Amino acid sequence: MKRLLTTILSLASLTSMAQNPAPAKPQTRPIALLNATVHIGNGQVIQNGVVVFDKGIITTVADATTIRLNTNEMEVINVAGKHVYPGFISPASTVGLQEIGAVRATVDKQEIGILNPNIRALIAYNTDSEIIPTIRNNGVLLTQAMPQGGTVSGSSSVMMADGWNWEDAVLKKDDGLWLNWPGYFARSFDLADFTTVVKKNERRDEVISSLRSTFADAKAYAALPSPTPMNLKLEAMRGLFSGRQNLYIRADYGKDIIEAVQFARSAGVPKVVIVGGEEAHRVAGFLKEQNIPIILSALHRLPNRDDEDVDLPYRMPAILQKAGVLVSLSYADAWWRTRNLPFLAGTAVGFGVTDREEALKMITSNTARIMGIDNLVGTLERGKQATLFVSAGDALDMRTNVVEHVFIQGKKVNLDDRHKRLYNTYKEKYQQK
Incomplete structure (x- = not known):
């Protein structure tokens, strides 16, 4: 019986690993992305920018050196040296x-x-x-x-x-x-x-x-x-x-x-x-x-x-x-x-x-x-939906497009996918040899 239970749990674990992550939960508190290069999407770029959004809506997009934020009640994510983009369509x-x-x-x-x-x-x-x-x-x-x-x-x-x-x-x-x-x-x-x-x-x-x-x-x-x-x-x-x-x-x-x-x-x-x-x-x-x-x-x-x-x-x-x-x-x-x-x-x-x-x-x-x-979307502007992401580098270059954070209507999305699961599976397999 113990062996049967172990087998069932193992199979359940494998099944769960094969599924897409659950959809993101609604945003519960303001989020601030600080010190990134912000690509507005209309041709403008803010080199040292801040993007703040609450309840799925962008509330602030500005040069971080020109504004003061009360971050006590915010989730602050320091993305210095990285890039923030509106979601691609x-x-x-x-x-x-x-x-x-x-x-x-x-x-x-x-x-x-x-x-x-x-x-x-x-x-x-x-x-x-x-x-x-x-x-x-x-x-x-x-x-x-x-x-x-x-x-x-x-x-x-x-x-x-x-x-x-x-x-x-x-x-x-x-x-x-x-x-x-x-x-x-x-x-x-x-x-x-x-x-x-x-x-x-x-x-x-x-x-x-x-x-x-x-x-x-x-x-x-x-x-x-x-x-x-x-x-x-x-x-x-x-x-x-x-x-x-x-x-x-x-x-x-x-x-x-x-x-x-x-x-x-x-x-x-x-x-x-x-x-x-x-x-x-x-x-x-x-x-x-x-x-x-x-x-x-x-x-x-x-x-x-x-x-x-x-x-x-x-x-x-x-x-x-x-x-x-x-x-x-x-x-x-x-x-x-x-x-x-x-x-x-x-x-x-x-x-x-x-x-x-x-x-x-x-x-x-x-x-x-x-x-x-x-x-609603397409640019990072106050009043638009917070559908955006953070990349470690230039998102138009396949060598540096490394997406680290994704938000859709302010909801933080789990970045697991089948490609990553297969990569990690076979990476582990061949590193053992």
Whole structure:
């Protein structure tokens, strides 16, 4: 019996070690981070700064040499020589919607059908995902859960990287609707010889005609104050015409980007965001003129045309920034690489973005502006949510991004994750030899 009890306790211990840490508890007393280099997120830096927050809200951001604090009732954390950043924001992400790409039961990022505006990624968001703790260990504290599939995929929501369930984790519900623009060409990957196949999209005109009809119906429906009976698909599109929601359009080719924006304007949609934009450099002037922001796909890739410079994807943020376009960075479909988002910003600095603080904006304040959450997060300012972290060094550099403290709405988050557990397990194993 004693041996059986020992075995049960051992198994229970192993099981508990394999689980994600419990979500953080609410903040109970003011916290002050002292003597750090504070990166505001809007281009400003305070070299010897102090950040104070209480009940999840930032109350003070200032130069530590110019203010006096009564620290008697505060938890004081001396972070001298370290860096404080606003939480990084990962747009156009499937984190929380899929776990293992090859295991269908863990993938919940799309629904059957072509026109699914009523589908909500929000309710599929899995707060128990093993990937979520890994992204916050690199400072990614907010993610936009986006749907995929079909022509109109559904609505996305902005989620925090902590919470018991999606109700706890959601920051902004249904921030925008997602449209896969039917381009002139369609790309597919041939697994037989590992090549990308480009062919003419034969159904393009048919799909665009269907979209025009759907958006015209939705606009007419949105003009009705209380339609009876309610049409769930058209009801889900109501926010597009009032400006409450963005229309996120996935488009890569230059001509497709122009036509997609013109379609949205003619349909009466005021807020349009281009996602992907692999040829955005060809239409940068158009994007600036139309005041269209862009969420770029991953920079760490090769160009899609044989005659393009090999470093073009790396230079894309700088090209668009210099043209005056509002730029955000993402890892798009590579959900398991989302933890590397800050290093995309670091790469952008090495390939022409004017300075590190401008690149930082592409994963903080720029993204917050695009999503309409800049009144809550994206910068370290008084009155905004205390969603921030402390890094031992430059968080845009993979050599020095060592996250030591994470706070989401003022709640101190446990930084354990599967990567650390596996590292410690095998470190112990091989150090014994």
